Amino acid sequence: MKILSIVSTFPPFVYGGGEVSALSLTRWLAAKGHRMGVLTAAEDGQSELNGEVIDGLEVWRLRYRRQYTYSTHMKAPKWQKPLWYLQDHLDPDNRRKMSRVLDEFRPNCVMVHVIAGLGYNSLYEIGRRDIPTVYFMHDLNLVCAKGAFFSNGKECVGRCLACVAIGKLRFSAVSSIARLALCSPSKANLDAAAEYIPVKKFLNAVLLNANEYPEPTVIHSSSTKIRFLYVGRLHAAKGVHILLSALDSLAKSFEFSVNVVGSGPEEQVLRERFGDRGWCHFHGHLTEQQVSDFMEQSDVLCIPSVWQENSPGVVIHALSQGLPVIGSDKGGIPELVSNNRNGLLVPAGDTAAWRNALEAVLREPKTLEDWRANLAQETELFDQDQLGQKLLHFIVETAEMQAGNAIRKAYAR
Known part of the structure; x- marks a missing residue:
């Protein structure tokens, strides 16, 4: 044709x-x-x-x-x-x-x-x-x-x-x-x-979009503390402030880290508010190859969007790479994330609900291993x-x- x-x-x-x-x-x-x-x-x-x-x-x-x-x-x-x-x-x-x-x-x-x-x-x-x-x-x-x-x-x-x-x-x-x-x-x-x-x-x-993502150049390794990851634009619609606020309230009780990958109009405000936290690391915009490598060295991707997401490519990227996802129960995210199978769905815009969801994972980190094992059986779902x-x-x-x-x-x- x-x-x-x-x-x-x-x-x-x-x-x-x-x-x-x-x-x-x-x-x-x-x-x-x-x-x-x-x-x-x-x-x-x-x-x-x-x-x-x-x-x-x-x-x-x-x-x-x-x-x-x-x-x-x-x-x-x-x-x-x-x-x-x-x-x-x-x-x-x-x-x-x-x-x-x-x-x-x-x-x-x-x-x-x-x-x-x-x-x-x-x-x-x-x-x-x-x-x-x-x-x-x-x-x-x-x-x-x-x-x-x-x-x-x-x-x-x-x-x-x-x-x-x-x-x-x-x-x-x-x-x-x-x-x-x-x-x-x-x-x-x-x-x-x-x-x-x-x-x-x-x-x-x-x-679904027939996307192809770069193979990671690093090998997944375990960590003594949970490594959260956010990838996307730093915009009010993406709800990054909700994720970081929820994690901030848990920082005194748990050890963890979060890597924030992306840039946008909310970047300066978020850096000023959370940039001095030892658990929070901002990386700006990265290539897809770098994102693949970050995913391989993370334990769960978080997508706290408060708007009608369509079919976020970053979610598909993560799931295809075996990385579980905690996402908002809004738009097309629930069509990709199966609650308690390959991740978790959380009420959009609800900081308290996000805090509870993140705390549950921090208290039972084995849950992430179960989700990752389930994803290992479903990689063909996202084959280009x-x-x-x-x-x-x-x-x-x-x-x-x-x-x-x-x-x-x-x-x-």
């Missing part, structure tokens, strides 16, 4: 989990013999590419009329954002660029992973050519401007007027594609979107080839969908 993968950022500028998953699947498909094209945005200082081959992928890296690129949007001043959003939804140049790439590459199927920064209105060009398309729902961007239902330090209880308006523009563009399929890595994410848009009207699937084959089957079915076909089926993982 000839497949065009659309993703806002491309190495070495990979912003988040959606981009990582897009690149993993694109490379996996190329390794299986499919001809893969990539449409992405040029970052500041990068030259444009027009179909040049990079690592077996034909890459169109184009420059868009924006004050900043998608990979730097978190650092952009607020006054620039309204114009950026207007350009991302209405600028006709978005459509011209998409039109040129589609006509030059002529794909059998399109995979839309992250379209922000490339122009949602450019999707009309895919629809105009009636190209079968799989839209990967890495977040809730079809119903929320930020894709997270989290604003001003708290989870949104509904949609604001801005999200309603932007969501309408986005879904109008996406649904202009007659042969459209929606793929989400978690049922929770699909169901959350279905509250606002007719997801079930389209061919849809719940399938198995997950990739499921996604490929869905992509092929989408590509074979007849024009005007009204049949819509739902898939389960």
Whole structure:
């Protein structure tokens, strides 16, 4: 097959989990013999590419009329954002660029992973050519401007007027594609979107991302004290302050350590509050290889998110490596973490509940050994080839969908 993968950022500028998953699947498909094209945005200082081959992928890296690129949007001043959003939804140049790439590459199927920064209105060009398309729902961007239902330090209880308006523009563009399929890595994410848009009207699937993670370069060894690990952005939505507050209240009674891997807007505040604790160590952003090595030298990963996580790649990374997970009972996390089998689920945002859960593990560390033993029997659940084959089957079915076909089926993982 000839497949065009659309993703806002491309190495070495990979912003988040959606981009990582897009690149993993694109490379996996190329390794299986499919001809893969990539449409992405040029970052500041990068030259444009027009179909040049990079690592077996034909890459169109184009420059868009924006004050900043998608990979730097978190650092952009607020006054620039309204114009950026207007350009991302209405600028006709978005459509011209998409039109040129589609006509030059002529794909059998399109995979839309992250379209922000490339122009949602450019999707009309895919629809105009009636190209079968799989839209990967890495977040809730079809119903929320930020894709997270989290604003001003708290989870949104509904949609604001801005999200309603932007969501309408986005879904109008996406649904202009007659042969459209929606793929989400978690049922929770699909169901959350279905509250606002007719997801079930389209061919849809719940399938895990076919990610591949680096093998650790160190060997797991036991420790006399439990080694907790957090990996992710340091943002209010991630609930890191809840985890560290819970551990802080246990520090006088137990010996343990926690390694915090990641950076973000909350980093300075967290360092100022907990940086002087002997048990707490901040490491900033690390490579995936370094994360694999940290996981191998840890006893349990903690994911205390207070927002609707989709299917956190770091959880899959940990479980595939045999590392148990203690996570919030929110979003797609419960679809990955089986309570008291490969980890523990804790009420999201409840510091007391997190304290109790962590204390239980500290009092009975053998629990972690049991969870690790269970995970040793389930490594095939996250095998990239198995997950990739499921996604490929869905992509092929989408590509074979007849024009005007009204049949819509739902898939389960």
